[in-house]
Amino acid sequence: MNPDPIVRLQSISKRFGKVLANDRIDLEILPREIHGLIGENGAGKSTVMKILYGFYQASSGEIFINGTKQEICSPEDAISFGIGMVHQHFMLIPPMTVFENIILGQEPTKAGLIDQKKAKSKISSILEKYQIEIDLEATIETLSVGLQQQVEIIKVLYRDAQILILDEPTAVLTPQEAQKLFEVLRQLKESGKTIILITHKMKEILEVTDRVTVFRKGKKIQSLETSQSNEDLLANLMVGRKISKHFDRSVIPDPKTVLDVENLSYRNEQGLEILDRLSFRVKEGEILGIAGVLGNGQTELEHILSGLMTPTSGSIRIYHQPIEGKTNCYIRSHNYSSKLDQSPFGHVPEDRHRMGMILEWSAKDNFLLGHLHEKKFFRNTLINQKNLRCHAKHLMDKYNVSPKQENVLAKHFSGGNQQKMVLARELDGHPNFALISQPTRGVDIGAIEFIHQEILKIRKSRSAIVLISADLDEILTLSDRILVLSKGKIVGEVDAKKADRLQLGMMMTGQAA
Amino acid sequence: MKSLIRSIIALFLALACTGVLVSCIGESPWQVYKILFTSAFGSLSAFNYTLYYATPLIFTGLAVALAFHVGLFNIGCEGQLYMGAFATAVIGTYIPAQSSFPLLWIALMILVAFLAGALWGIIPGLLKAYRGSHEVINTIMMNFISISLLTYFALYHFKDHSIQAIATPLIPETIRIAKLSSWFPFEHTSPANFAFFIALGTAYLLYIFLWKTRYGFEYRAVGKSLQVAHSTGINVKKVLIFSMALSGGLAGLVALSEVLGHLYRFKEGFSHGYGFLGIAVALLGRNHPLGIVLASILFGALHNSGIALEFDTAHISRDLVGVIQGLIILVTTSDGLFELPWMKKILKNMKLSILQKGKA
Numbered sequence: 001m002n003p004d005p006i007v008r009l010q011s012i013s014k015r016f017g018k019v020l021a022n023d024r025i026d027l028e029i030l031p032r033e034i035h036g037l038i039g040e041n042g043a044g045k046s047t048v049m050k051i052l053y054g055f056y057q058a059s060s061g062e063i064f065i066n067g068t069k070q071e072i073c074s075p076e077d078a079i080s081f082g083i084g085m086v087h088q089h090f091m092l093i094p095p096m097t098v099f100e101n102i103i104l105g106q107e108p109t110k111a112g113l114i115d116q117k118k119a120k121s122k123i124s125s126i127l128e129k130y131q132i133e134i135d136l137e138a139t140i141e142t143l144s145v146g147l148q149q150q151v152e153i154i155k156v157l158y159r160d161a162q163i164l165i166l167d168e169p170t171a172v173l174t175p176q177e178a179q180k181l182f183e184v185l186r187q188l189k190e191s192g193k194t195i196i197l198i199t200h201k202m203k204e205i206l207e208v209t210d211r212v213t214v215f216r217k218g219k220k221i222q223s224l225e226t227s228q229s230n231e232d233l234l235a236n237l238m239v240g241r242k243i244s245k246h247f248d249r250s251v252i253p254d255p256k257t258v259l260d261v262e263n264l265s266y267r268n269e270q271g272l273e274i275l276d277r278l279s280f281r282v283k284e285g286e287i288l289g290i291a292g293v294l295g296n297g298q299t300e301l302e303h304i305l306s307g308l309m310t311p312t313s314g315s316i317r318i319y320h321q322p323i324e325g326k327t328n329c330y331i332r333s334h335n336y337s338s339k340l341d342q343s344p345f346g347h348v349p350e351d352r353h354r355m356g357m358i359l360e361w362s363a364k365d366n367f368l369l370g371h372l373h374e375k376k377f378f379r380n381t382l383i384n385q386k387n388l389r390c391h392a393k394h395l396m397d398k399y400n401v402s403p404k405q406e407n408v409l410a411k412h413f414s415g416g417n418q419q420k421m422v423l424a425r426e427l428d429g430h431p432n433f434a435l436i437s438q439p440t441r442g443v444d445i446g447a448i449e450f451i452h453q454e455i456l457k458i459r460k461s462r463s464a465i466v467l468i469s470a471d472l473d474e475i476l477t478l479s480d481r482i483l484v485l486s487k488g489k490i491v492g493e494v495d496a497k498k499a500d501r502l503q504l505g506m507m508m509t510g511q512a513a
Numbered sequence: 514m515k516s517l518i519r520s521i522i523a524l525f526l527a528l529a530c531t532g533v534l535v536s537c538i539g540e541s542p543w544q545v546y547k548i549l550f551t552s553a554f555g556s557l558s559a560f561n562y563t564l565y566y567a568t569p570l571i572f573t574g575l576a577v578a579l580a581f582h583v584g585l586f587n588i589g590c591e592g593q594l595y596m597g598a599f600a601t602a603v604i605g606t607y608i609p610a611q612s613s614f615p616l617l618w619i620a621l622m623i624l625v626a627f628l629a630g631a632l633w634g635i636i637p638g639l640l641k642a643y644r645g646s647h648e649v650i651n652t653i654m655m656n657f658i659s660i661s662l663l664t665y666f667a668l669y670h671f672k673d674h675s676i677q678a679i680a681t682p683l684i685p686e687t688i689r690i691a692k693l694s695s696w697f698p699f700e701h702t703s704p705a706n707f708a709f710f711i712a713l714g715t716a717y718l719l720y721i722f723l724w725k726t727r728y729g730f731e732y733r734a735v736g737k738s739l740q741v742a743h744s745t746g747i748n749v750k751k752v753l754i755f756s757m758a759l760s761g762g763l764a765g766l767v768a769l770s771e772v773l774g775h776l777y778r779f780k781e782g783f784s785h786g787y788g789f790l791g792i793a794v795a796l797l798g799r800n801h802p803l804g805i806v807l808a809s810i811l812f813g814a815l816h817n818s819g820i821a822l823e824f825d826t827a828h829i830s831r832d833l834v835g836v837i838q839g840l841i842i843l844v845t846t847s848d849g850l851f852e853l854p855w856m857k858k859i860l861k862n863m864k865l866s867i868l869q870k871g872k873a
């Protein structure tokens with residue numbers, strides 16, 4: 001009954017230095033199906049798709065498209081075979097318009113000039129066919145993340161892709177935007193496209209895919225019909241063990257206030273009110289969740305609390321000592337309390353690639369970042385390589401980073417393992433104040449569980465934690481209290497025990513509850 | 514190792530292109546190669562001149578490389594080395610002619626050369642850190658200011674009237690750096706001096722600084738990612754300012770080989786574009802101190818053989834050397850060249866043969 005596969009991967013292996021990212025992967029993608037790829041961090045699902053898209057070349061193995069063997073050496077090759085990819089990190093030029101971004105690199109020309117008419121008619125026929133509504137003349141930076149993603153999809157369709165690969169597409173979307181995305185995907189399937197969906201969210205797999213393939217530790221474990229699977233089965237296949245959902249939320253006795261923010265405002269260079277008179281407090285051993293649709297001031301709040309930006313007005317205190325307007329350097333090295341076993345400040349930034357780690361450096365060197373004021377890593381000013389190596393090994397062991405090789409470059413680790421390293425570096429000292437932003441973005445289930453447990457561990461050791469996340473489930477699982485941020489204002493404060501999704505969703509979109 | 518092989522391949526490719534060019538002019542390429550080699554390494558005196566030309570290039574190459582590791586492009590080495598040279602030449606004339614501690618005075622002069630260069634480097638650094646203005650523009654502008662201003666001072670305020678050239682008076686014996694000929698069997702008049710060894714020492718120190726110390730770590734972190742450095746508590750402004758000062762200081766050390774070691778005075782036009790050649794040297798040396806030392810000797814050799822080339826051939830001027838230098842840079846910086854399939858094959862074969870030799 002099964003038709004011939006449109007894509008067949010045969011015994012694909014990929015090695016990065018010592019790391020075997022893909023181990024003899026066999027995979028068949030059938031035409032007109034939505035095929036889900038699911039697996040833990042570093043399971044190799046993204047890598048194998050990047051091989052199919054020509055980003056990487058396989059160390060060994062063969063690729064068959066429509067039954068014929070093909071060499072895919074570059075994304076251009078992949079595009080010529082009708083394969084398109086929508087990346088987790090968008091490849092759009094923010095100040096250019098939607099139209100310009102779509103045709104970029106594939107501009108139809110007439111006498112050396114861009115044939116706008118031809119391009120536009122092609123794009124509008126795509127928009128019509130899949131019932132996507134978007135203003136072609138809007139600049140990318142004015143669009144919401146969800147719309148930007150649709151631009152990426154249109155870009156791929158404009159290049160006549162028959163096979164679309166989507167890498168963690170919902171990681172940055174609100175629940176509503178994700179629903180809209182799934183509708184588009186179903187439309188695409190109806191009209192004959194084949195879709196490969198890389199995700200770590202089991203709900204999405206069950207909701208939208210026809211078949212699913214589970215990866216674990218670089219190997220393909222199993223392909224199965226989605227209709228014959230369920231959450232428990234997938235989780236077991238992915239992790240190879242049961243996932244614990246037990247969280248230790250002991251009550252912290254006699255908590256003092258650590259972070260005290262009062263009337264914090266921030267106006268940007270254009271004079272827009274990005275943050276408007278925020279006031280909140282966080283106690284020892286308390287997790288304050290900050291919920292909100294992305295782009296409502298979370299990034300600015302994060303930058304101000306970590307000393308990367310100066311607020312326009314208002315005060316921030318850690319144990320009664322003002323830090324507003326101080327540099328990140330100061331905040332990290334100042335002693336706020338007499339507790340010697342706690343580091344002053346830990347910061348897990350929203351974007352680990354841009355702000356968290358240096359990808360071209362080894363894991364070991366990345367562990368030294370942010371700890372440059374600690375004497376144990378230096379002999380006079382010379383770096384004490386032995387101590388640093390021990391420290392790196394210890395942290396990689398403790399935080400379950402794989403591969404456990406401190407000399408491997410950071411870029412060769414999977415997203416989840418990179419995130420574990422950032423977390424290890426920033427939170428291992430049980431900071432007085434921990435600022436954690438989007439800790440599990442682009443990270444999958446096994447690692448999410450681990451990261452959540454670690455955050456709860458530092459809660460137990462009396463850290464005051466501000467958790468900024470676009471993932472409502474995450475906020476609901478971890479927080480003690482939840483603030484909802486909308487258009488730079490606190491529109492609601494909810495006790496996490498009494499909070500419910502719908503109510504929070506309403507607040508997030510600015511509708512009064 | 515990989516980059517060393519690449520640089521060597523680049524050298525040979527550039528020489529091959531030069532050969533073609535020379536044939537077009539109507540000279541024999543082999544003849545030219547021979548002249549190039551013998552006039553740079555063929556005799557003791559030739560080698561001496563090669564070392565002499567290499568010395569300032571090591572300093573400026575290191576200066577450019579240091580800035581580059583911090584993500585800055587210091588094009589202002591020329592102006593910075595003028596500052597270093599002028600300061601040592603002028604302050605040097607006030608040093609007593611007789612002293613029982615000559616090394617102390619020389620150390621002081623090294624400090625002067627460094628600080629003068631650093632002063633000229635820190636200005637673009639400050640502008641970059643506090644006003645965000647681009648260091649490339651500012652360092653270029655600082656070159657013009659420094660060269661013109663110092664020529665003016667040399668002509669109107671500090672001129673040695675006993676000679677025609679625009680130059681300052683001679684510095685006393687106390688602070689002169691010895692010639693290599695006093696230890697090695699070079700001719701007495703040959704210009705290479707012990708500043709060469711100071712340059713080698715500086716290269717080693719810079720290596721330690723960049724890769725083994727806390728500050729070097731901070732510098733490289735800023736160079737790799739300003740945002741990561743910022744968000745992990747590195748004082749980025751401080752790094753930008755001091756790295757430019759340090760880079761300028763290294764360029765200022767050119768004064769050691771030129772003023773303290775050879776000319777014994779500041780002379781208008783004493784630098785043969787060392788500041789700009791330093792950029793080429795840093796590129797060819799791939800910003801590694803050892804690579805820079807090797808690249809400097811190569812460029813010194815080329816510079817040296819240019820004069821011979823002009824004398825010994827009918828149709829070729831020393832500008833050909835500039836062509837070769839340019840070609841080398843062109844090939845080294847074309848990283849894509851080494852990704853070409855045939856190039857990969859050659860590299861692979863070479864690696865195999867190296868391995869086999871190692872086993873035998």
